[in-house]
Amino acid sequence: MQEDYIKLIFGLKIKQIRTAKDLSLFKLSKITGLSKSYLNEIEKGKKYPKTDKIILLAEAFDVPYDELVSLKLDKNLAPVAEILQSNLLQEIPLELFGIEERDLIEIISNAPMKVNAFISTLIEIGNNYNLTRESFYMASLRSFQEANDNYFPELELAAKNFLKQYSTNQDGELITDELMTEILKEEYGYEVFYEDFKTYKRPELGKLRSIFIEEKKHLYINIDSELDQKRFILAKELGYNYLGYKERLNTYSWVSFENFDQLLNNFYASYFAGALLLPEDELVQKMNEMFAADKHDIKNFLRLFGSYTESPETVYQRMTNLLPKHFNIRDLFFLRLTTKIGTSKYKLTKELHLNQQQSPQANETDEHYCRRWVSLNVLKQLENSTPEDPDHVISSQVSIYPFNNNQKYYVVSSATKDPFNPEYLRSVTIGLLHKSAQRKVKFLNDPEIPVKEVAVTCENCGMENCAERVAQPKRFAKDIHSKRLNVIVNEFIKEKSK
Template sequence: MEEDYIKLIFGLKLKQIRTEKNLSLFGLSKISGLSKSYLNEIENGKKYPKPDKIVTLSEKLNVPYDQMVSLKLDKNLAPIGELLRSKIFKEIPLELFGIKESNLIDIVANAPAKVNAFISTIIKIAQHYNFTRENFFLASVRSFQEANNNYFDDLESQVSKFIEAYQIDVNHRISSKDLEDILVEEYDYKIIHDELSKYKALVNLRSVYVPKTKTLLLTNEIDEGQRAFIYAKELAYNFLGIKERLFTFPWIKFDTFDQVLNNFYASYFAGALTIPKVMIVDHLKNIFEKDVFDRVSFLMAIKAFNASPESFYQRLTNILPEAFNIQDLFFLRFTHKVNSGRFHLKKELHLSHQHSPRANERNEHYCRRWVSLQVLNQISTNDNDHQFDIQISNYTNEGRKYLVLSSATKDPFSEDYYRSISVGLLINKQLQRKINFLSDSNIVKQEVGVTCERCTIENCEVRQAPPLVLEEDEKNLEIEMIVEELKTKFNT
């Protein structure tokens, strides 16, 4: 057991015993002969008393010595003990969010009952929504991205250094062969292209890295862009000197938060390498300067890089806030199985917390008027490799409009599955200054909701469920109004 944990537990127990006996620190000091400042440091987990001092406290408080020094907590403090015994303080780099571990310990020590109630509440919510350690870590990374507007200048600088060190021509598409040569020649990688495809159970894995022999196993199912991205991630791990890492793509397990965070760093590096900042900024400037939306130029911009549409859209969330000061945006990835009638939001990022299209755990029906879902319906009924569309979505209930760009592609690893990637930009004065084509009459404008259960749009031709949540709210409001009337009526 760590010394800090032992000190804090003793302090929490002493404070609990003292308050249960209605003793102030001054009072405990008077009967024990120990100074008030010394007792305060003990209760705040700063000091652990010597055995003779514990004997004195035990006698004066009429509590058995063994109970005083036991690390077992009663039910009122048990959740705090679980939190402190867990690895959460150690696993999450709190400094990323400007938090010191000592600050959290002080909060726990100074208000244990209230902190315990808060922790118990969080645990109950997590259990109710099946919120796992994985969910918590991923949510932490997303919050870290949002806090930095998803742009990391130090990683961008490292990519620039890598490009200079290996003399990569960013004016041309970076091929997987270019990156493979660096992995083999510089980092002694062994790359095997046909091993994973031999195992049916590994159908969803694209790569496995074996660190002892520096062997990278790839599936035959990946395309050129996916192969380049995997190589770029491996280069990131090596060039950035990352040791605490994940070994499969996509990852199937992790041991620490650092592995999850470093996976994000490596992915960011890979996106910045395969889609260089200077090139994508030039493409976007050309598109934004025109008075009408140039669909051909946008699709050409996606194809200009050796990357998937998803990587391109992910890169937009890095570049738009930094290069164009467009920070009010969201990123969504949906999956859809043909003829299933269900759409699942698998990934989301909100650089401003006001955006409406969020995942929910209530099994509600996302608005079928979203372009994110429309492109999925379209591609599932045709033979296109890439379905693209653009839309201005008007959330009438909230008074907000978004310019939403969305692409759908077939999921190469799941039969009869498709996925869509969308970036939505809040239409405000800043966006109007940066993008000239917002008034393009050819862009479809659509009234949308969030889910059918919460939507006020009447006679919606694609509604999947009645507005049950709104109906319940209206019912409760009516009850409240009648109760107020009765209170007024019988108040005299």
């Protein structure tokens, strides 16, 4: 076991024995001659006493020395030892949320059996829903983003400083691919290659956008990548280097990671890339102009996208950074869905919910997402389009969730083809809680915006005569049955109690 954990276990034993013998820290201090503050640090696992001091404690407690220094704990504290030895706490990025590991241990030690049962329950749920280490880390990262309103001022400032140092940015001119490549070469010793990944023996490589060989500082970019993807890759590499991150992921999209720092730094570098390609002040100004319109016009979103060379997904994600900070719109969600052409199956591959767990969220039960979502409708439109039609389908609506307190969202979604998976389409969506956004977004009061009642999944939806339904409302019906049965039972008890 790690030295810190040995200190923690010893401290827990001291606290347990002292409490069992009804000794305060003050009383124990008087008996042993050890200061109260020193004893407190021992119990918190911050210090491990020398042999002579352990002897004083053993004598004060009237327990054998060997028993006191043993790592074996009684049944009440055994769950704590199991948690420590399982390395579970090392898997949780506690420092990300400002939590000290010792504080968490102290919480566990106060009611070890209950906490252990709670943790065991979480583990069992995770196993039942196939919760992997990867999905656990991704959930932690999302929680970190949500806790910070997905806005990181230090990264915004770093991107601004970078542009001041390397780009004149005159008249809103965007940083060029050539300049980013030149900086990577001259400042960081990179060599950048554009390769046809499909020509290699393993076809799986063709789905990757880039591979970085750290030892040689060789960056290989898939030649099939679209312009916006190539720009994002270059900007992200600049982020890794300019921000000084050593722990990193070497493929994009990433394949695997060794620790949470790699995942976190990947997010930081990506955020920096977004701030570099879509500068904060300029985009906020354009968003203000778009939101000031009295009439809703989806073409305004297209004009916004058209003023940049970046993908709609990058713009939508960048908007989730700036909406809470500059427009005080904190109730929002971001979604990315994919579908294989001809299957009518949809998978939520990325999500972010700010301020609360907005509907909808990913489900791991193979239930069918509501076909009334604009996110799914744009995918259908794109799938049914002809070669002459635009390769970017965009639409919006006001979505009302009648089975979730009638929450009302303005939702806009874009669908495009996946350049690396020709059989797949993807949509990216941003949703704003109507009541908190309408003060800043004037066009939300336009009665011409389509309004639809929606659910999360068909299985949990009680809408009658829904033409878009693709599965029976089994879970909804079961819930209604349980509530009705509960009413009947209560009526029976009331009648028999007279």
